[in-house]
Amino acid sequence: MKRLPKQHEITQLLAEWSDGNQSALDELYPLVYDELHRLARRYMSRERKGHTLQTTALINEAYVRLVDQRNVHWANRSHFFAISAQIMRRILIDHARRHAYAKRGGGAQQVSLDEAAIVTRALGSDLLRLDEALKSLAEKDPRRSQVVELRYFGGLNNEEIAGVLHVSENTVTRDWNMARAWLYQQLTESAAN
Amino acid sequence: MTPERWQQISRIFKSAISLDGEARAAYVRDQCGPDESLRSEVEKLIESHQQASAENFIGGRAADDGVVLVIDEVEEHPPRLNKGQQLGSYVIIDKLGAGGMGEVYLAKDSRLERTVALKVLSPDISADKRRMQRFSQEAKVASSLNQPNILTIFEFGEVDGLTFLATEYIDGETLRHHLRGKRLKLTETLDIAIQVLSALDAAHEAGIVHRDIKPENVMIRRRDAVVKVLDFGLAKVTEKKSHALAEEESEAATAFKTAPGVLMGTVNYMSPEQARALSVDERTDIWSIGVMLYEMVTGLMPFGGPTSSHTLVQILEKETPAFPKVADAPAELQRIIRKAMAKSPDERYQSAKDLAVDLKSLRKQLEQKSVLVADDTDRGPDKKRVLVLALVVMAVVTAGIFGWSIWRASRARSSVAVPPSAPVAAVPERLLTYWITVQEFREGKYKEPYTMAAEVSFEPKDQIRLYVSSPQAGHLYILNEPPRGAAAVPEFQILFPSPTANKGSTFLEANKQVQIPEKSWFQFDAQEGVERVWLVFSEDAVPELESVKGFASEESKGIIADMTLNKAIQDFLTTHSATKPNLEKGETLTTLKMPGKLLLYAVRLEHH
Numbered sequence: 001m002k003r004l005p006k007q008h009e010i011t012q013l014l015a016e017w018s019d020g021n022q023s024a025l026d027e028l029y030p031l032v033y034d035e036l037h038r039l040a041r042r043y044m045s046r047e048r049k050g051h052t053l054q055t056t057a058l059i060n061e062a063y064v065r066l067v068d069q070r071n072v073h074w075a076n077r078s079h080f081f082a083i084s085a086q087i088m089r090r091i092l093i094d095h096a097r098r099h100a101y102a103k104r105g106g107g108a109q110q111v112s113l114d115e116a117a118i119v120t121r122a123l124g125s126d127l128l129r130l131d132e133a134l135k136s137l138a139e140k141d142p143r144r145s146q147v148v149e150l151r152y153f154g155g156l157n158n159e160e161i162a163g164v165l166h167v168s169e170n171t172v173t174r175d176w177n178m179a180r181a182w183l184y185q186q187l188t189e190s191a192a193n
Numbered sequence: 194m195t196p197e198r199w200q201q202i203s204r205i206f207k208s209a210i211s212l213d214g215e216a217r218a219a220y221v222r223d224q225c226g227p228d229e230s231l232r233s234e235v236e237k238l239i240e241s242h243q244q245a246s247a248e249n250f251i252g253g254r255a256a257d258d259g260v261v262l263v264i265d266e267v268e269e270h271p272p273r274l275n276k277g278q279q280l281g282s283y284v285i286i287d288k289l290g291a292g293g294m295g296e297v298y299l300a301k302d303s304r305l306e307r308t309v310a311l312k313v314l315s316p317d318i319s320a321d322k323r324r325m326q327r328f329s330q331e332a333k334v335a336s337s338l339n340q341p342n343i344l345t346i347f348e349f350g351e352v353d354g355l356t357f358l359a360t361e362y363i364d365g366e367t368l369r370h371h372l373r374g375k376r377l378k379l380t381e382t383l384d385i386a387i388q389v390l391s392a393l394d395a396a397h398e399a400g401i402v403h404r405d406i407k408p409e410n411v412m413i414r415r416r417d418a419v420v421k422v423l424d425f426g427l428a429k430v431t432e433k434k435s436h437a438l439a440e441e442e443s444e445a446a447t448a449f450k451t452a453p454g455v456l457m458g459t460v461n462y463m464s465p466e467q468a469r470a471l472s473v474d475e476r477t478d479i480w481s482i483g484v485m486l487y488e489m490v491t492g493l494m495p496f497g498g499p500t501s502s503h504t505l506v507q508i509l510e511k512e513t514p515a516f517p518k519v520a521d522a523p524a525e526l527q528r529i530i531r532k533a534m535a536k537s538p539d540e541r542y543q544s545a546k547d548l549a550v551d552l553k554s555l556r557k558q559l560e561q562k563s564v565l566v567a568d569d570t571d572r573g574p575d576k577k578r579v580l581v582l583a584l585v586v587m588a589v590v591t592a593g594i595f596g597w598s599i600w601r602a603s604r605a606r607s608s609v610a611v612p613p614s615a616p617v618a619a620v621p622e623r624l625l626t627y628w629i630t631v632q633e634f635r636e637g638k639y640k641e642p643y644t645m646a647a648e649v650s651f652e653p654k655d656q657i658r659l660y661v662s663s664p665q666a667g668h669l670y671i672l673n674e675p676p677r678g679a680a681a682v683p684e685f686q687i688l689f690p691s692p693t694a695n696k697g698s699t700f701l702e703a704n705k706q707v708q709i710p711e712k713s714w715f716q717f718d719a720q721e722g723v724e725r726v727w728l729v730f731s732e733d734a735v736p737e738l739e740s741v742k743g744f745a746s747e748e749s750k751g752i753i754a755d756m757t758l759n760k761a762i763q764d765f766l767t768t769h770s771a772t773k774p775n776l777e778k779g780e781t782l783t784t785l786k787m788p789g790k791l792l793l794y795a796v797r798l799e800h801h
Contacts, residue, residue, distance in 0.1 A: 130251070140194065140199050141203075177206075180251060181238050183250075184245035188241070188244075
């Protein structure tokens with residue numbers, strides 16, 4: 001039995017999560033996921049060739065639709081963006097992966113017909129490798145990995161990231177430099193092998 | 194790299210990049226001292242930092258470039274059918290998706306007024322007549338299986354040069370989607386796997402091998418989490434046509450070599466014999482479900498490499514890796530998965546049934562274990578209270594008139610609406626799934642409803658709804674037996690049929706879900722005890738219970754005032770409850786199975 005997300009419910013969950021209730025995140029995740037996924041698909045079927053879709057625009061729209069604007073605290077907004085960044089990453093990676101199957105065509109490896117094959121050609125494999133590298137970074141240094149996730153997948157700027165992570169903007173800049181250098185190194189090394 | 198080392202590197206790196214040229218070099222030398230490897234790592238990282246900045250590496254946003262290409266892709270293949278367009282008797286409602294095989298649409302079958310998923314195969318697949326013929330045969334056999342975990346195929350045909358497959362439409366998500374890169378709970382993993390195995394067992398019995406079991410081909414229905422396996426027999430149709438390449442290297446390995454750096458999902462579930470392009474039998478499906486189990490439990494793939502060729506080599510040569518430490522799965526499950534994934538088909542489970550038996554007994558063990566744990570914690574001195582409870586039907590929203598004529602009318606209809614292909618199982622079996630949604634009343638307010646996952650102890654004013662569904666059609670009766678008091682014969686209350694639910698008919702169509710009560714809730718009162726809700730599901734109408742339908746009116750609130758009738762009901766229930774149904778407990782739903790034409794079960798609701 002899946003309930004439809006209601007504005008007040010999501011707003012409430014966001015507030016609980018901001019207050020440190022981790023289980024609220026588990027409930028929130030699928031609700032936000034479904035909405036973002038739906039929006040992404042709608043955009044993709046509607047937009048014309050050559051149009052660019054900003055992740056931030058997508059997340060903003062989901063935010064306006066899902067969260068009751070009257071009762072929301074700024075911190076909740078940052079949290080919404082944090083969770084959305086994580087979800088956008090997943091959506092993009094899922095589709096990159098699925099697309100990789102789809103491109104094969106024929107063969108015994110047809111893509112499942114249940115999902116529209118979205119996303120990318122050459123970018124696909126890079127995106128997947130970046131995702132892998134980001135996972136290993138998260139094991140070493142979860143915060144730096146999150147900075148990349150928020151910025152690259154969530155489209156947040158440094159000030160917003162600082163708000164989500166409760167650190168200074170300087171720290172975000174430093175984390176970003178280190179994380180990016182490390183990821184770059186990982187990807188160039190794995191490409192060389 | 195140790196966390197300390199990482200910290201050290203990042204500390205030096207952080208300060209170093211704010212310095213220039215010689216000052217930076219001197220700083221790094223100074224900080225690293227005699228530790229050559231530390232210095233080399235820091236220097237490498239600084240170098241990467243400079244290059245990453247110069248190339249504006251991940252400087253934009255992930256989706257930007259990607260999405261432009263997406264839209265490109267959609268443009269390349271405009272949908273072949275538009276909304277409202279007709280294909281034979283099907284009217285297109287919406288496009289659901291597209292893939293290598295063709296496109297899927299949501300459509301309405303105008304003859305039978307039912308919603309279907311319509312897969313329109315792409316021309317390069319449908320052009321091969323011989324293969325299509327074989328597929329057509331397999332689709333026929335698969336559609337005759339009528340197994341609740343196999344996606345029902347309604348029709349396979351060709352209209353206006355388009356080859357299509359009409360199947361039941363499932364509102365839900367694929368297991369791939371459900372996994373989203375995380376691992377599942379053990380109980381959920383077992384539930385899903387057992388259902389997939391039920392589907393495979395039925396198919397294998399009929400001589401059909403799936404050949405492409407993977408999370409993308411497993412759907413989980415949104416409303417009740419029932420699992421459906423898709424695309425039986427389809428994999429074979431899309432297999433590579435040429436066998437000429439098989440000489441030196443396996444066909445598959447050759448085919449994938451052209452795609453370095455691309456992660457190929459489907460290769461990951463291939464059995465060794467498939468990877469070698471040898472002929473396969475049902476044991477290839479056993480391998481694939483082993484891989485899927487591994488993935489569900491650990492969130493990881495057992496075999497995977499930077500390219501498909503690497504993955505294939507691993508599948509052929511590497512032993513199935515042990516579970517990573519994070520997976521808290523029992524050793525028994527690891528043993529089961531290893532056996533399912535034995536390199537030689539002869540060493541695997543020889544049938545889906547055998548594998549299911551092991552998974553079920555594991556599930557039973559786990560349940561008993563959790564019961565034991567629960568027992569221990571419950572053994573407080575205060576818990577010995579005798580439980581007494583009562584259930585009252587809340588004011589039922591009136592909808593239409595309940596009467597003999599309506600019942601007769603719906604019965605007449607139902608006798609026509611027999612499912613197109615009745616089960617052909619040699620031994621008849623009744624199946625019924627139920628779940629309960631609870632709305633707790635705490636501190637003067639009702640909380641958000643949730644679906645009950647385990648036994649709950651109810652409090653006054655708590656409310657429940659009962660949901661029932663079955664893949665089979667049949668007659669359903671639900672009766673409530675109040676807490677056992679001194680009275681020898683209880684005063685039963687009829688909950689289903691009701692004036693509103695199912696229009697007063699006891700006949701339940703296959704796969705139809707009923708909610709009881711239809712528009713309200715059952716509410717617990719202050720009386721404590723154990724309430725029994727009897728579920729009776731029969732292939733034929735039950736004469737002993739048909740007579741009590743008259744009490745299912747708003748005035749009587751379903752309470753059966755006639756003691757002779759109550760005695761008859763009690764006798765009937767006692768006689769038939771000697772055999773207990775087999776219970777399959779899922780996360781939130783319970784599936785009851787009983788051999789024969791009649792299924793009978795009492796749901797116990799405890800109330801403090």
